[in-house]
Amino acid sequence: xxxxxxxxxxxxxxxxxxxxxxxxxxxxxxxxxxxxxxxxxxxxxxxxxxxxxxxxxxxxxxxxxxxxxxxxxxxxxxxxxxxxxxxxxxxxxxxxxxxxxxxxxxxxxxxxxxxxxxxxxxxxxxxxxxxxxxxxxxxxxxxxxxxxxxxxxxxxxxxxxxxxxxxxxxxxxxxxxxxxxxxxxxxxxxxxxxxxxxxxxxxxxxxxxxxxxxxxxxxxxxxxxxxxxxxxxxxxxxxxxxxxxxxxxxxxxxxxxxxxxxxxxxxxxxxxxxxxxxxxxxxxxxxxxxxxxxxxxxxxxxxxxxxxxxxxxxxxxxxxxxxxxxxxxxxxxxxxxxxxxxxxxxxxxxxxxxxxxxxxxxxxxxxxxxxxxxx
Numbered sequence: 001x002x003x004x005x006x007x008x009x010x011x012x013x014x015x016x017x018x019x020x021x022x023x024x025x026x027x028x029x030x031x032x033x034x035x036x037x038x039x040x041x042x043x044x045x046x047x048x049x050x051x052x053x054x055x056x057x058x059x060x061x062x063x064x065x066x067x068x069x070x071x072x073x074x075x076x077x078x079x080x081x082x083x084x085x086x087x088x089x090x091x092x093x094x095x096x097x098x099x100x101x102x103x104x105x106x107x108x109x110x111x112x113x114x115x116x117x118x119x120x121x122x123x124x125x126x127x128x129x130x131x132x133x134x135x136x137x138x139x140x141x142x143x144x145x146x147x148x149x150x151x152x153x154x155x156x157x158x159x160x161x162x163x164x165x166x167x168x169x170x171x172x173x174x175x176x177x178x179x180x181x182x183x184x185x186x187x188x189x190x191x192x193x194x195x196x197x198x199x200x201x202x203x204x205x206x207x208x209x210x211x212x213x214x215x216x217x218x219x220x221x222x223x224x225x226x227x228x229x230x231x232x233x234x235x236x237x238x239x240x241x242x243x244x245x246x247x248x249x250x251x252x253x254x255x256x257x258x259x260x261x262x263x264x265x266x267x268x269x270x271x272x273x274x275x276x277x278x279x280x281x282x283x284x285x286x287x288x289x290x291x292x293x294x295x296x297x298x299x300x301x302x303x304x305x306x307x308x309x310x311x312x313x314x315x316x317x318x319x320x321x322x323x324x325x326x327x328x329x330x331x332x333x334x335x336x337x338x339x340x341x342x343x344x345x346x347x348x349x350x351x352x353x354x355x356x357x358x359x360x361x362x363x364x365x366x367x368x369x370x371x372x373x374x375x
Contacts, residue, residue, distance in 0.1 A: 007045065011056040014038075018064045023236030032235060035068065068235045105162055112166045120170035124178065128167045132181050135160045139188050151284055153194025161189060161197055165204035172212040172255040179258055182208065186266060190292060198288045202295035205266065209299025212251060212259040215332055219247040253335045259300065260337050267296045267343070271350050278354055297347060303337040307344050 014021075022035055045057030115123045138157045164185060168175060175182065189201045251259075270289045278286070 008052055008056050011042065011045065011060050014042075015056070015060045015063050018060070019067055019236045021236075022064065022067050035064070035235075039064070105159060109162055109166045112163060113169060116167060116170050120174045124167060124170050124174055127163070128178055128181065131160055131163050131167060132185055135164065135185055136188065149193060151193055151195070153192070153197050157192075158194065158196045158200060161200035161204070165200050165207055168204050169207045169211060171218055171249050172251060172258075173249075175208065175211055176254055176258060183262070183265070186262075190266060191288075193284050193288055195284075195287070198291060202291045205262075205292065206295045206299040208262060209259055209296065212255040212262075213300065213303050213333075213337075214249070215251070216249050217246050218249045251333055256303075256333055256335055256337055259303065260339060263296060263300050263339065263343070267293060267300075268340075271346065274354060275350060293347070297343070301344065303333070304339065304343045307342060307348070 021038070022032060024032055039061070042057055042060060045053050045060075047053050112123075112127070135157065138154060138160070142154065168182060186201065186205070189197070192198050192201065270293050274281075274286070274289050274293075281289070
């Protein structure tokens with residue numbers, strides 16, 4: 001531990017032989033008894049003064065925890081297998097408290113994201129209502145003119161919006177139960193002018209739409225809970241991919257309707273406001289509106305069909321030999337998403353109009369529009 005170069009070399013070697021250490025084989029059956037002492041011995045490698053040492057230590061932890069199953073073997077398992085009311089209250093109070101430091105926010109947000117991925121139903125049940133309640137309480141205690149003009153913002157409100165954006169990463173079918181609550185928060189917060197706050201609400205919009213409309217795995221575990229099997233016997237075992245029974249989230253009709261309603265409710269007013277007030281809006285207002293439009297588009301354009309266009313005749317082929325496989329697209333939705341128009345075409349036309357109307361004095365807005373149009 002006192003010689004960083006030797007420590008990093010040893011940790012590099014250990015990271016690459018972790019499967020052989022944790023796996024129970026006839027050739028080396030004693031490796032598993034050294035796992036816990038090994039984890040304890042390398043823990044001091046997390047040194048804030050040495051980035052390389054910390055990095056390789058965390059890499060080792062990440063690798064070894066991907067190969068072993070962590071289980072609570074204490075006597076509490078025989079007592080009850082769920083969280084007590086006191087523990088649930090402590091966890092809820094912890095995550096719904098105000099974390100003012102940006103670094104702490106990122107750490108706590110990543111923990112919330114892991115909880116939402118692992119157990120979305122219980123996490124949303126205990127955290128989302130309280131988070132929304134705190135957001136509404138802060139907004140009700142502030143004047144609306146302050147929210148629309150104060151660029152400094154409220155640190156506590158910003159944290160709860162970040163927490164809200166992480167919570168709405170939950171599965172689409174779980175979010176359906178909190179539809180009115182989610183829509184209400186967006187109505188109250190979407191016009192906040194503070195940069196960190198509107199970026200959090202914009203990210204929440206992307207997360208909501210992707211959770212509702214995307215196909216993604218919701219359970220890809222290679223092992224199942226079995227009280228009659230010791231988890232230590234499965235450490236380090238490889239899995240036949242053909243035998244994996246991965247469960248996917250497939251959007252249903254209600255989720256598609258929710259996503260379409262969300263898009264209709266929030267993106268068109270922003271487009272209308274930009275078209276009508278682009279020359280009188282401040283830079284902060286313009287950036288807020290463009291950010292909201294950009295993040296909603298990122299979340300929903302998978303649902304929007306491509307723009308129908310004529311085939312380009314007399315097209316000059318590239319002199320460089322290239323090979324590309326055409327992508328076949330097929331519908332994965334139980335019903336066709338219905339919009340008042342092709343949103344891709346609407347964005348294309350409106351961005352063109354905005355670029356033409358922004359004069360030289362609005363070059364900051366022009367650059368932002370150019371950046372968004374290429375994203």
